[in-house]
Amino acid sequence: MSTHTPAGRAPKVDLDTAQAAALAYHCEPGTLKDRIILVTGAGEGIGRAMALALAAAGATVILLGRTQDKLEKLYDEIIAAGYPTPAMVPVNLEVATPANFEELAGMFDREFGRLDGILHNASILGDITPLDNYGYSTWDSVMQVNLNAAFYLTRAMLPLLRSSTDASVLFTSSSVGRKGRAFWGAYAVSKFATEGLVQVLSDELENTTAIRVNSINPGATRTRMRALAYPGEEAMSVTAPEALAPAYLYLLGPASRGVTGLALNAQA
Ligand SMILES: NC(=O)c1ccc[n+]([C@@H]2O[C@H](COP(=O)([O-])OP(=O)(O)OC[C@H]3O[C@@H](n4cnc5c(N)ncnc54)[C@H](OP(=O)(O)O)[C@@H]3O)[C@@H](O)[C@H]2O)c1
Structure with missing residues (x-):
């Protein structure tokens, strides 16, 4: 059996080790310098907070989202903070076609020549019923945004990731x-399918890239x-999006080399 590890690849890390490292991660400034990372659903919520954290760590972030003025506001905030100049791509993932994603890939290729990361974050909840x-x-809208668009985007970007x-x-x-949980419908099913996509894709890429x-x-x-999901809940009792940064920065940055095919949590 060969012990050769192809260039750029690291030995595989197990789930417990990766999970502990993700939660404990402290990202030094500049760790993500020169990395080009695409974030979907960057306009608000977790996507917005993680795009800011990635930029603060030195990454050039490509902000993809549905609502242009939210992206512009975030763009201005990143520039004002002195982080690397981001890019903005207003895209409605519910209607974007595979051809649209191929066009985007061509644009990124001309602008950056590669992609070092994608955070697939955009999702919709659908109905709780x-x-x-x-x-x-x-059902169709939830599957389109949460699953199909993530597949189209990933497929189109694979040459750039390579x-x-x-x-x-x-x-x-x-x-x-x-x-699975009663009443969570298409949202839950789309997330199960997302886990499936992770397993299939990571397995395909593990030994070759x-x-x-x-x-x-x-x-x-x-x-x-x-x-929306928990209207009666006291909002301030719930973790702020910024608090998730350690796990996201770990998984999107160089510290997680060798971590693949795993299902991790951003909170303990
Ligand atoms: N918050 C939680 O407690 C929680 C728990 C488990 C998992 N998650 C997951 O974490 C991720 C982020 O959730 P969040 O809570 O931050 O949600 P959020 O506040 O609703 O933000 C979702 C983001 O996705 C974007 N988006 C939605 N539909 C889109 C479309 N058709 N095209 C392009 N962008 C679209 C939204 O854009 P606009 O701003 O333009 O609408 C928004 O920026 C999701 O995958 C969600 O399933 C969240």
Whole structure:
């Protein structure tokens, strides 16, 4: 059996080791310098907080989101903080086609020549209701945004990820994507499928590339989506998105080399 590890790849890290390292991670300034990282759903919530944290750690972030003025506000904030100049791509993932993602890949190729990471963060909740009432069009929208668009985007970006010497693709899951729960409908099913996508893709890439692929469950986090799902909850009792940065920076940065095919949590 060969003990050769191809250039850019590291020996595989087990789940417990990776999980402990993710939660304890402290990212020194400049750790992500010169990395080009695409964040979907960057306009608000966890995506916005993680885009800022990535930029603060030195990454050039590509801010993808549905609402242009939210992206512009974040862009200005990143510039004002003196972080690397980001890029902005307003895209509605519910209607974007594979051809649109190929066009985006061409644009990134001309601008950057590679991609060092993708944080697949954008999602919609759909309805919290029994399956026998679940709206067909809501089901389709949730699957399109949470799953299909993430696949289209990843497939289109693979050549750019292959041009990186150390790339990380991080998909966002949920507790209900790891254990099904009544009434969570398409959202839960889309997150189970996301975990499947992580397993298939990481297995395909593990022995041939320097691209690692993992999922992260943010856990209960104070955002618009959380408030929609739990309207009676006292918002301030829930973790702020900024607190998730250690695990996300670990998984998107150089510290997680060798971590692939794993389902991790951003909170203990
Ligand atoms: N918050 C939690 O407690 C929690 C728990 C488990 C998992 N998660 C997961 O964590 C991720 C982030 O959630 P969040 O709580 O931060 O949600 P959020 O506050 O609702 O933010 C979601 C982001 O996704 C974007 N988005 C939604 N539909 C889009 C579309 N069609 N095209 C492009 N962008 C779109 C939104 O854009 P606009 O701002 O333009 O609407 C927004 O910026 C999601 O994958 C979610 O499933 C969250």
